Structures are given as C-alpha cells and as structure tokens.
Amino acid sequence: MTSTSRNERLLNLVSFLLKARQPVSLALIRSSVNGYDDAEAAEGVVERRFERDKAALRELGVPLKYVGEEEAGPEGPGYLIAREAYFLPRVQLTPAEAALLAGAGQFALAGAAGPVSEAISSAIRKLQFDSPIPGGIRETAEERLLFHRRAVGADSQEQRNLEELTSSVLNRRAISFEYYGIGSDRVQRRVVEPYGIGFSDGHWYLVGHDRDRRDIRLFRTDRIRDGIKRLHSDGTRAEFDVPAEFRVQDYVGVPPWLFGKARRITVRIRFDGTVAFMVRMHPAPGDRWTAEGDAAVLTRQATHLGALLHWVLGFGHHAQVLEPPEFRAQVIEALRATARLHSEGGAA
Amino acid sequence: MTLLPDRLNRILTMIPYLQAHQGIRVQELAQFLGADPKTILADLDSVLLCGVPPYLPNDYIGVVLEGDRIYVSFAEHFKRPVNLTFEEALSLGLSLRRLPLPKERREAAEALRHKLLALLPGPARRMWREARRQVDVGWFHKEVEERIALLRQAIEERREVQIEYYTASRDEMTRRGLRPYGLVEHNGDWYVVGHCMLRDRELPFRVDRIRTLTLDDKRFERPAGFAIEKYRRPQMYFPTYRDMRVKLKIAPELARWVADEHPTGKVRRLADGSLILNLSVNQPQWIISWVVAHAGQVELLSPQALRRQVAEACKRALANYE
Numbered sequence: 200m201t202s203t204s205r206n207e208r209l210l211n212l213v214s215f216l217l218k219a220r221q222p223v224s225l226a227l228i229r230s231s232v233n234g235y236d237d238a239e240a241a242e243g244v245v246e247r248r249f250e251r252d253k254a255a256l257r258e259l260g261v262p263l264k265y266v267g268e269e270e271a272g273p274e275g276p277g278y279l280i281a282r283e284a285y286f287l288p289r290v291q292l293t294p295a296e297a298a299l300l301a302g303a304g305q306f307a308l309a310g311a312a313g314p315v316s317e318a319i320s321s322a323i324r325k326l327q328f329d330s331p332i333p334g335g336i337r338e339t340a341e342e343r344l345l346f347h348r349r350a351v352g353a354d355s356q357e358q359r360n361l362e363e364l365t366s367s368v369l370n371r372r373a374i375s376f377e378y379y380g381i382g383s384d385r386v387q388r389r390v391v392e393p394y395g396i397g398f399s400d401g402h403w404y405l406v407g408h409d410r411d412r413r414d415i416r417l418f419r420t421d422r423i424r425d426g427i428k429r430l431h432s433d434g435t436r437a438e439f440d441v442p443a444e445f446r447v448q449d450y451v452g453v454p455p456w457l458f459g460k461a462r463r464i465t466v467r468i469r470f471d472g473t474v475a476f477m478v479r480m481h482p483a484p485g486d487r488w489t490a491e492g493d494a495a496v497l498t499r500q501a502t503h504l505g506a507l508l509h510w511v512l513g514f515g516h517h518a519q520v521l522e523p524p525e526f527r528a529q530v531i532e533a534l535r536a537t538a539r540l541h542s543e544g545g546a547a
Numbered sequence: 548m549t550l551l552p553d554r555l556n557r558i559l560t561m562i563p564y565l566q567a568h569q570g571i572r573v574q575e576l577a578q579f580l581g582a583d584p585k586t587i588l589a590d591l592d593s594v595l596l597c598g599v600p601p602y603l604p605n606d607y608i609g610v611v612l613e614g615d616r617i618y619v620s621f622a623e624h625f626k627r628p629v630n631l632t633f634e635e636a637l638s639l640g641l642s643l644r645r646l647p648l649p650k651e652r653r654e655a656a657e658a659l660r661h662k663l664l665a666l667l668p669g670p671a672r673r674m675w676r677e678a679r680r681q682v683d684v685g686w687f688h689k690e691v692e693e694r695i696a697l698l699r700q701a702i703e704e705r706r707e708v709q710i711e712y713y714t715a716s717r718d719e720m721t722r723r724g725l726r727p728y729g730l731v732e733h734n735g736d737w738y739v740v741g742h743c744m745l746r747d748r749e750l751p752f753r754v755d756r757i758r759t760l761t762l763d764d765k766r767f768e769r770p771a772g773f774a775i776e777k778y779r780r781p782q783m784y785f786p787t788y789r790d791m792r793v794k795l796k797i798a799p800e801l802a803r804w805v806a807d808e809h810p811t812g813k814v815r816r817l818a819d820g821s822l823i824l825n826l827s828v829n830q831p832q833w834i835i836s837w838v839v840a841h842a843g844q845v846e847l848l849s850p851q852a853l854r855r856q857v858a859e860a861c862k863r864a865l866a867n868y869e
Contacts, residue, residue: 203596209555210597214608217624218599231600259556260632286627290662295655303642308581315638315684317553320581322635322663324560325628327579328567368681369634369674381803397683401734446680473713473720480688480755513840515718515860519867531868533842538861540846541838541854 208234209252213261213280222266222277225249258366261285292330301332313403314361314396361396361420363427364405368393371437373410377424386424391416392439395447406450408439417450454483455506463500466507467521470495474517496521508533557582558590562608562625570616591617633671633678636663640675641684647695647730647737649703685735694754695730697762698739702727707744707765711758716830720758721745726767729775730754740778742767751778790829793853797822798844823848835860 203211211233216223229235229245237245256263262284268276292300300323307319323332360376367374375390391407394415398404403420431438470478472493479488479495487498501507504526511518512533520527557580564579565571577584591610598607598621609620631639640663643656664672687695701708708725724744731738737754797805799820806814806822815823828834831853838847838857847857 204593206555206558206593207596210558210594211599213559214597214599214624233598233600233602255552255555258632259552259559260629260635284668285629287630288666290666292659292662293655295652296659296662299643299646299648299652299656299659302646302648303639306642306646313684315634315641315682318632318635318638319642321556321560322631322639324557324580325631325635328560328564328628331579365682366634369637369678384803395681395683398685398735441681447683448680451683476690476758477713477755480690482688508842509840512842512864513836515836515839516863516867518864527868531865534839534861534865537839537842538858538865541858541861 203234205234205252208232209256212252213256216263216278216280217282217285219279221274222271222279224275224277227277287325287328290326290329292326297330297332300326300330304332313358313398314365316358317362318365356426357421357423360423360427361403364393364420365396367427367429368396368405371439371441373430373438375428375430376426378418379422379424381422389416389418390430391418394441394445395450396420397447397451399452404451406447415450449484454510456501456503456510457483458506459502461502463502464504464523464526466499466501466504466523466526468497468499468511469519469521470497470514471517474514478514504529554590554593556629558594559625560628561587561590562594562619562622563627565617565619566622566626569618570613573612573615573617576617594619631663631666633667633674636667636671637675637678637682639663641682644686645684647692647699647732649696649699687737688755691737691755694757694760695737697760698727698730698754701762702729705766705769707763707767709759709761709763710752711760712752713756713758715756715836716832718832724763724765725752726769728769728773729778731775731778733778738778740775749773790827791831791850791853793826793828793834793850794848795822795824795826795834795838796846796848797824801841801844831856839864 212228212235215228215232225246228249235245235249253263262281263278264281265278266276271277303319304323307316307323364374366372371392373390373392375388377386378389379386390410391405392410393405393407395406396403397406405418405420405423406415407418408414409416469491472495475495475497478497483499485500489496489498499507508526508529511520511530520530561576561580565576568576573584573587577587580587582590591612594608595610596607600606605621608622609618611618611620640660643660646656648656664675667675698708700706705726708727709722710725711720711722713720723746725739725741726744727739727741728749729740731740731751738751739754739757740749740751742748743750743752802816802820802822805824817823826834834847835853835856838845839860847854
C-alpha cells in the first residue's frame, strides 16, 4: 500500500510501537507497517522517511527510543515507545486552576500569545482530559475580558513563522529567511542562530546571532518575507550555544536611545506631576527617580541622544531637561526651530 | 509546527477522549478540540485507515457514527493523551504570567505552574528555567499590574472606582467616578471600559494613564446589553463628527517609518523623497505632540489653527528654559 498518507503512516507507527512489548527493528517496521511496506521503494527512501517521521513524532512529545545491542534482550535492538513517559500522568485541577485554563485558552484563541498560541491550545486540550473546563473555553470565556492583537491570522504566514521561530529558539536550530530591513530599505537573506523571541509594543521580535554580520540583531517578525528555512533538515540536535549571559529581555523592548554600543551619557529630566507617573510605568533599564514635591526627576542613561530628544520633546511643557547642558541646548534649539517653522503662514 | 503534525497531535488526544466519552456528539467533540466539525470528521476518516499488522478487520481502529454520535473500538492502546511537551507546558506557563489576575488568583496560577512543571522530566524542568530568558510574551510594569488587579476586583464585585485620569487629547488631569465593565488588551496596551460618571457614557480608559485608583463601596448593575466584543476593532477610539483633516509633510529620513506605520493613510511622495500625509484626527493634542516630538522632520501644513497650536506648544515648553 503506497498511497498511505503521512498522517496515517505516523499513526500506524505509533499504534504498532505502543502495542509492541519488545523493541522492534526498522526491518520489521519496513516489512509490516502500512506506509513503510512499499517493496519497490529505492534503497534509502524508507530509511529517510523513517528519520523524518521520528523527528516529527518527537516534536509531538512521543518518547521514541532506540534500544542498542547492549541493552537489548533476545529480540535484538530496535525502537520502542517508553509507555510510562508517553501517557499524560493524571492531573487533577482545582476549580480555580481550571478557570485559569479557560483564561489562558482565551488568550491563545485571540492569538495574543502569538508564537505559542497553538501550543497553549494543545496543552489545554490535554489537561481537560482529567479536568474538563465546565462549558468549554469559548463558553466560559469571560464576557468581561478581551484580547485584541494586530491581526495575525491563525493560518497566516506570519503565525506559521512565529511557531517555527519559537520551535527553532527552543531547539537551537539555525535558520534563514528573507528580511526587509527598514533602515536599508532592502530585502536580504539573513542566516541566524535564533537566541530568543519576545513581544513588545504590539510586535513580536526575534533576537539572534546574524552569522554574516557576526553580531546579535533584532528582527521584527512581520518584516520577514515568506517562510523560515531550517539550515539542516533533520534538526534534532542543538546546533549552537546561547551565550550564558543572554536574556531576551535585554533586547526586546529596549528603547531606541539605548541602541548601539556607544558610550552612555547620563541625562536628567524633570517631569511635572501630570505625566511623571506615566513615564515611571514605562521604565528603561537603569532608570532612577527622585521625587521633587509633585514633580519627579528622572536620571536615565542614553547611548543615542537623538532618539531621546524625540521622546522628551513629545512631553512638551511637562518635561524639562536639566543635564547635560549640550542636550538641554539641543532641546531648546529643536523647540525654537519647530516654533519658527509653524509661525509663518502655511506652505500649502 | 507545520499543518500535518497539528492534525496528528489533535488525533492523539481525540482517540483517548472518544474512548472515555463513547457516544459523544460531533459538535461536543469539535468544541472540546477547538476545531470545526468538518475538520473533526476528516480526522475521523483518517483514523479509520489506521491499524496494526497484520491489518485484519479487528486490527483497525473502529469508528462508528450513529446519527451525530461517535463510538470507537480497538483503540485501547491509546488509553490517555500524550504527555505535555516542553513547549506546551512552557507556553501555558508563560500565558499564565500574562493574564490579568486579581491577587487571590495569583496563588492558583502559581500552583498550576507547579503542576505543569511536575509533569515534565528532569532535563525539561531545567530547560524551562533556561527558556525564560529566551521566550518572553511581554510584560507590564508592576504599577499597571496592580491597577489591573484592582480593576478586575471592581469588575467582579461591580463596585464603582474613583480615578484620576490623564486625558491626552485635552492634555488635562481629571477626577471621575467609573463603573468598570471589562478589560481589553489592545495591541499590547490595557484599557478598562466602563461607564464614565463625568461624561455619562461608556468609554475606554488606558490603564497606564490612571494616576490614582480607589475602590468605592457604591455598587452598580452592569447593563444587560454590554458586549465587550465591540472593542475588537483596529482603533480603540472611534472617529467622531469632530474629526479634523490634517496635512503633514514628512522629511525623507523619516518617510519610510511613517509609511510603514500608516500603510492605509493617504500618502503622496514628493520628488525629494519627502511625504505628504493626509490624516483624519480626532485628538488634535496627539498630532501636536507628535509634530513637536519630530522636530525638524515633520511640518504640519494645515489647518492653520493647528499650526498656531504647534508653535504655541513649543513656546510653552521653551518657557521651562527661560
């Protein structure tokens, strides 16, 4: 039977291995399991097919083991599924925990969890085996809570990319993709060792070591064109190390005034009581605050004063730059220039 | 994951579930699996073709559909679902961190996370800790989380709150009573929606613009017609009849970024690379701040009244330096 679909072939293989009491050899699988038993297949075809299937099953959590000569009994070496590790242990959830599952399910359904949405839904299905959520997720979904994200459709290329990226991050697989760099305004192929993935300000970002640029770079996932390619198709082994000091939080959500490796300059800005609390709720690494009555003074580090200039100007009269003097002068000059530009009659 | 393992993954949970719920209706099964009935029936068709050697009739998994009820047989070897994978447990754990929870539910979330962790083999537990520095589904400042926790309590107990709120569109801080009906996370920002006692209508408020928040003892009834779904929309604020047409000129070095953020806005590119952008704005203050922030790179061309306001905003800020 050569027409067996891959889905059915994999299910046949799992059935066979779950029922087997001893390790089974590839030869036995080949001669008896539907989907592997095409006698006319060229040398190596069945072996390669089996390798791909093994990787797919492991990705689904099927503990497929090879028992070698030394451990094998009279039946000889071969493959088996460790049954005690295959089955989900009995998990009893309290009503409060089950309610949390419903919330997490809603988060995932809305696509709010981006790259991990499908994994969350799958986990919840499994956990409901012992602890059903009364009424199911959609029914329980609170009518008082809503997650709305920029549309990343469940079947969209971006969503598939996000899932593949997360899987590559966790399994340490090198990848390549076509990326639109807005700075260079060009689409280029990038070869990346993906270190981390994170969400900030409405977008998902990949952080990784760019092999051609030999540096850690940040990629906005919606600027990836087409799909993600794995550099090595089997991809079952870790292909690189993530540096011990790496934290995705040190890259994703880092404000533009801390980009680059230039020397850090200390800036002091006073915010009045109307906006100080809002600035505090969106902190940058290294921020320090001192209260001054209703107002507050922020001490902040910046490598890139140009970016900080735009940020501080956005607060208008609610902000006052105290130090350093050259930054203060830049702010004054920018405000004067904008005032001048808008004082004369409109150009249009 | 590609499409195919998704289907197999679903089937590996579906078979044990069917055995535990013989005679379940297609619709119920579809709901449990989070897929539509058509997909479920296709899944079942493919299960029918699976079995074990020597593939005699009773070696195949049996699926019988009686009306809309499903029965399975010869599938005892699939007695339970596959254990959680590392990725599934981690993902669920991360999402629990992101849910807006009142304080007392934080403990339940912590307990659930421990149960998830206990399901994983030893090496995976180490990987979990490791992965927290690699996958981040976003976070909020402690003060935002505290406000959300308090708001959730108020929503559930239907208690009015008093807020001090910064209205960016008017650049002013006001006190008002609010009857909170629900919370919306919109593209990464949290909003509380409810009946504003000051304006006497339902409005959304950004949680990170609430300076102070206190719970009142006044109770309220949520109107029966309240539907949070209507906030599932591209922009949080609806355009109103007061909308103003604004014309901007964007310098070439900023043009690409602006075109990227406003792909649908009306854009005209000039020969020197700069952009003419026409926007519909219902909060003039927002556009004024934006023009001031992009000093030298943006000129507001019209309307005249807004040009004057940009110049005034600059002068007001300059007063801080005199």
